[in-house]
Amino acid sequence: MNTIALGNQGLKVPRLGLGCMGMSEFYSGRDEKESLATLDLALELGINFLDTADMYGPFKNEELLGKSIAGRRHQFIIATKFGNKRSEDGKFLGVAGDPAYVKKCCEDSLRRLKIEVIDLYYQHRVDTKIPIEETVGAMAELVKEGKVKYLGLSEAAPATIRRAHKVHPISALQTEYSLWTRDAEAEIFGTVRELGIGFVAYSPLGRGFLTGRFQNIEELPADDYRRYHPRFTGENFQKNLRLLEQFKKFAQDKNCTPGQLALAWVLHQGHDLVPIPGCKSTGRLRENAASLEIKLSDAELKSLSALFPVGITAGDRYADMSTVNK
Numbered sequence: 001m002n003t004i005a006l007g008n009q010g011l012k013v014p015r016l017g018l019g020c021m022g023m024s025e026f027y028s029g030r031d032e033k034e035s036l037a038t039l040d041l042a043l044e045l046g047i048n049f050l051d052t053a054d055m056y057g058p059f060k061n062e063e064l065l066g067k068s069i070a071g072r073r074h075q076f077i078i079a080t081k082f083g084n085k086r087s088e089d090g091k092f093l094g095v096a097g098d099p100a101y102v103k104k105c106c107e108d109s110l111r112r113l114k115i116e117v118i119d120l121y122y123q124h125r126v127d128t129k130i131p132i133e134e135t136v137g138a139m140a141e142l143v144k145e146g147k148v149k150y151l152g153l154s155e156a157a158p159a160t161i162r163r164a165h166k167v168h169p170i171s172a173l174q175t176e177y178s179l180w181t182r183d184a185e186a187e188i189f190g191t192v193r194e195l196g197i198g199f200v201a202y203s204p205l206g207r208g209f210l211t212g213r214f215q216n217i218e219e220l221p222a223d224d225y226r227r228y229h230p231r232f233t234g235e236n237f238q239k240n241l242r243l244l245e246q247f248k249k250f251a252q253d254k255n256c257t258p259g260q261l262a263l264a265w266v267l268h269q270g271h272d273l274v275p276i277p278g279c280k281s282t283g284r285l286r287e288n289a290a291s292l293e294i295k296l297s298d299a300e301l302k303s304l305s306a307l308f309p310v311g312i313t314a315g316d317r318y319a320d321m322s323t324v325n326k
Contacts, residue, residue: 001046
């Protein structure tokens with residue numbers, strides 16, 4: 001597996017990462033045995049950059065990863081996040097970034113993951129009540145204490161990224177990015193590339209939409225959160241389905257699946273960028289890994305971008321957009 005540098009501080013990760021959220025929550029069809037097998041296969045394939053967060057589960061996803069990496073921790077690059085507060089019973093309690101909270105979250109994540117140091121530690125969402133300098137200052141102290149190696153931000157606005165980077169070098173900025181979510185191209189890409197910050201693309205498959213698997217919202221089980229996602233509901237869903245027809249034909253002509261084509265497009269957007277598609281089965285992981293072999297010409301990239309121009313997707317990225325791009 002080829003590697004790329006995330007930021008200028010020395011962090012190197014494989015060209016493709018693995019988003020682990022769905023193994024514990026939000027998406028239906030979870031099975032711990034299959035999840036553990038998927039994590040084993042990820043290591044075998046060289047996809048050893050694992051992405052989690054304390055809120056996934058809540059708290060269960062970090063424990064699952066801790067179980068998987070036990071005895072072979074040195075073979076993995078672990079990224080986790082803090083900032084989205086949840087209670088034990090799953091209630092969302094807002095966003096927090098005060099120094100005491102930052103340090104407590106780190107200790108809790110280390111305990112659940114059963115590791116001594118977090119490779120990449122993100123602020124999951126920016127707490128607008130706390131100056132970013134205070135939050136990143138607390139994160140920098142964790143680096144000095146040897147509990148964290150590299151720092152990251154998630155869904156932060158360009159001005160926030162710049163302020164944070166002045167306090168301590170930021171190695172990675174994680175934001176949603178795919179053919180149907182291209183907002184980052186406007187200002188984020190330019191900002192992180194100017195500052196020497198790597199970009200981590202989450203939901204590069206559009207929460208599964210770009211795989212072409214969903215033709216009817218009723219196909220989603222009752223416990224799948226996409227049933228309530230703005231882009232999967234009502235007229236938005238029907239409009240978005242119409243976007244897929246030419247895309248699926250393009251994938252057929254390319255002799256690959258729509259999901260592989262979607263990932264290949266993201267991979268071709270730069271060598272300072274790594275997608276972390278979510279996955280909870282070995283079959284899907286093998287399919288995603290095969291996207292690394294797909295080569296797209298400039299003409300093909302242009303055609304795909306024209307199929308999904310910026311802003312074409314119907315519906316917001318979240319039901320509540322108040323905590324993103326802050």
